[in-house]
Amino acid sequence: MQSTLGVLARIPLFKLYRSFGWPQMLPVNLTLSPSPKCNSRCLTCNIWMKRENELTLEEWDKTLASLGKAPYWFTISGGEPLMFPHVVELAKLAYQHCKPGIINIPTNSILPNIPERVEQIARACPDSQLIINLSLDGVGEQHDRIRGVKGNFEKFEKRLGQLLDLRGRLKNLVVGIHSVVSVFSVGHLDEIIAYADGSGADQFITEIAEPRIELDTVGLPITPSAEEYARAIDRLIKYVESKQFKGMARVTEAMRIEYYKLVKRILDEKDQVIACYAGWVSAQIYADGTVWPCCVRADNLGNLRDHNYDFKTIWFGEKIKEVRRSIAAKECHCPLANASYTNMLHDLPTLGRVAGNLMRPKVPLGAISLPVKAESGQSSRDRIA
Amino acid sequence: MAFEWLSKFEQGTEKEADYAEKKLAAYRLGMKGKGSIVGVMVHTAPDCCEPARQLPDKKVYHPDDAPSLPLSDCPQGRHCGCVYRPAMSYQDPVI
Numbered sequence: 001m002q003s004t005l006g007v008l009a010r011i012p013l014f015k016l017y018r019s020f021g022w023p024q025m026l027p028v029n030l031t032l033s034p035s036p037k038c039n040s041r042c043l044t045c046n047i048w049m050k051r052e053n054e055l056t057l058e059e060w061d062k063t064l065a066s067l068g069k070a071p072y073w074f075t076i077s078g079g080e081p082l083m084f085p086h087v088v089e090l091a092k093l094a095y096q097h098c099k100p101g102i103i104n105i106p107t108n109s110i111l112p113n114i115p116e117r118v119e120q121i122a123r124a125c126p127d128s129q130l131i132i133n134l135s136l137d138g139v140g141e142q143h144d145r146i147r148g149v150k151g152n153f154e155k156f157e158k159r160l161g162q163l164l165d166l167r168g169r170l171k172n173l174v175v176g177i178h179s180v181v182s183v184f185s186v187g188h189l190d191e192i193i194a195y196a197d198g199s200g201a202d203q204f205i206t207e208i209a210e211p212r213i214e215l216d217t218v219g220l221p222i223t224p225s226a227e228e229y230a231r232a233i234d235r236l237i238k239y240v241e242s243k244q245f246k247g248m249a250r251v252t253e254a255m256r257i258e259y260y261k262l263v264k265r266i267l268d269e270k271d272q273v274i275a276c277y278a279g280w281v282s283a284q285i286y287a288d289g290t291v292w293p294c295c296v297r298a299d300n301l302g303n304l305r306d307h308n309y310d311f312k313t314i315w316f317g318e319k320i321k322e323v324r325r326s327i328a329a330k331e332c333h334c335p336l337a338n339a340s341y342t343n344m345l346h347d348l349p350t351l352g353r354v355a356g357n358l359m360r361p362k363v364p365l366g367a368i369s370l371p372v373k374a375e376s377g378q379s380s381r382d383r384i385a
Numbered sequence: 386m387a388f389e390w391l392s393k394f395e396q397g398t399e400k401e402a403d404y405a406e407k408k409l410a411a412y413r414l415g416m417k418g419k420g421s422i423v424g425v426m427v428h429t430a431p432d433c434c435e436p437a438r439q440l441p442d443k444k445v446y447h448p449d450d451a452p453s454l455p456l457s458d459c460p461q462g463r464h465c466g467c468v469y470r471p472a473m474s475y476q477d478p479v480i
Contacts, residue, residue: 049422297391
């Protein structure tokens with residue numbers, strides 16, 4: 001199984017690759033989107049309307065075999081990935097061929113067979129860490145409104161409980177809560193933080209709603225203003241800084257704080273801010289076999305069906321060169337979390353700040369107050385620290 | 386609007402041969418699927434052809450009635466910068 005140290009050792013090589021085109025490297029961070037189908041109707045996403053000529057399991061098998069042991073971090077995305085009928089088999093194939101350190105799957109919590117599928121994946125991939133992030137965009141009816149499904153919050157709570165039970169039996173399972181900070185949710189982020197804090201989940205992560213070609217949200221007013229986002233996220237940063245984390249969790253939380261600060265700068269400066277490695281270190285394979293550098297631009301780098309399912313012929317081919325030039329020339333900028341965390345690992349000043357944060361003593365919450373989780377999805381304002 | 390570069394980027398991307406067919410089918414499904422989509426709009430390019438310039442501004446079409454992009458006589462063919470955008474119920478004004 002791949003180690004974190006092995007991934008870190010590849011950082012200088014990727015920096016060389018991005019600067020000079022050598023040595024040629026396959027991506028470490030790969031997102032697989034087996035299907036756009038989804039049973040949510042989120043205000044911030046239109047992917048569920050799409051239909052594709054989806055890759056079959058046999059086609060995924062050949063593709064993943066061509067990647068060898070390069071990918072360390074897989075995200076199986078969607079649509080709703082746990083609705084994809086062959087998601088267990090897909091995860092198994094990724095595990096068998098690539099031996100990744102991490103398999104990360106977001107979910108909307110709706111389907112009743114989610115815990116069963118999660119357990120099957122966790123047991124089939126025992127040496128990978130399986131991270132299941134349950135989406136939460138509000139507490140109670142706010143969640144249902146933003147996700148477009150009545151009763152979704154109730155199902156979220158049920159699945160969270162089921163997955164936390166599973167976590168007790170499965171050592172490699174991590175259960176997290178993921179919030180999209182959009183114009184629809186930015187005003188009640190405090191309430192979500194407080195809920196997550198009392199939920200028993202292993203982690204709470206947020207991502208700003210942004211336009212993406214993949215989601216067909218270009219031009220839609222879903223992104224909060226830089227000021228609104230900063231107001232909300234500063235409180236989350238203070239909250240995270242006030243918590244006591246141990247071991248690896250300290251490092252990941254320090255990275256998260258840096259990510260939130262990076263997003264603020266990207267919104268404010270309308271610039272890449274730190275070099276983007278999408279197209280070098282990270283990539284996405286869409287449902288129809290098209291390879292993208294990322295889901296925001298979704299440049300068609302080539303379709304695996306036209307390349308005998310050999311990822312390398314696309315990754316080291318001619319078409320990707322112009323896209324890499326464009327990304328390196330900062331013709332794009334975005335706060336996409338998946339790519340941003342990879343980018344941060346390749347940015348020395350960011351790593352320096354993370355190290356500095358790790359050495360800094362914890363800051364008490366002081367005057368910051370957050371709504372405390374209450375019964376039945378209601379909330380009341382109270383100090384929690 | 387945040388991330389304006391992406392709007393220009395999308396307009397500058399060569400269209401697949403089945404662009405209109407796929408997009409409009411998705412919006413049709415979206416309207417049946419009880420999402421917040423209420424129709425489709427045509428976002429014209431700054432350098433669009435005359436027929437595109439004549440299209441009514443900010444009109445929301447039912448996907449069955451939307452013009453097929455690129456327009457049949459567009460001299461830019463699949464490099465036409467006019468794009469479809471979903472019209473959402475929460476947009477103000479929704480047109």
